[in-house]
Amino acid sequence: MPLYDYRCDDCGQQFEARHSFDERVECCPSCGQPAVTRLITTAPAIMGGIMTDAGSGGKATKEQLRDKWAEETPKLRKKMVDKYGEDRVNTYLPTLNTSYESK
Numbered sequence: 001m002p003l004y005d006y007r008c009d010d011c012g013q014q015f016e017a018r019h020s021f022d023e024r025v026e027c028c029p030s031c032g033q034p035a036v037t038r039l040i041t042t043a044p045a046i047m048g049g050i051m052t053d054a055g056s057g058g059k060a061t062k063e064q065l066r067d068k069w070a071e072e073t074p075k076l077r078k079k080m081v082d083k084y085g086e087d088r089v090n091t092y093l094p095t096l097n098t099s100y101e102s103k
């Protein structure tokens with residue numbers, strides 16, 4: 001099962017939970033508050049965002065998408081590495097290490 005990062009909306013406690021994609025974690029382990037926010041999104045969701053952004057109505061050419069990927073991915077990857085660390089990015093977001101062509 002994948003590992004997710006959460007932050008409690010109430011006390012700000014960050015924690016990890018391992019469960020299936022559709023399932024929600026019950027509550028914050030620190031204060032019991034049920035309103036928790038999932039922090040990390042899946043790589044496909046991130047990539048979908050980039051592609052939607054680049055596509056602007058599906059009119060982007062393959063070259064434009066590739067350029068956008070080449071431009072955005074290193075920035076996104078750096079952000080993720082800063083936040084989660086090199087190891088976790090390599091483990092959970094391996095798509096960020098690939099080029100558009102090899103995807």
Ligand SMILES: [Zn+2]
Nearest residue numbers: 008011028031
């Ligand atoms: Zn809490």
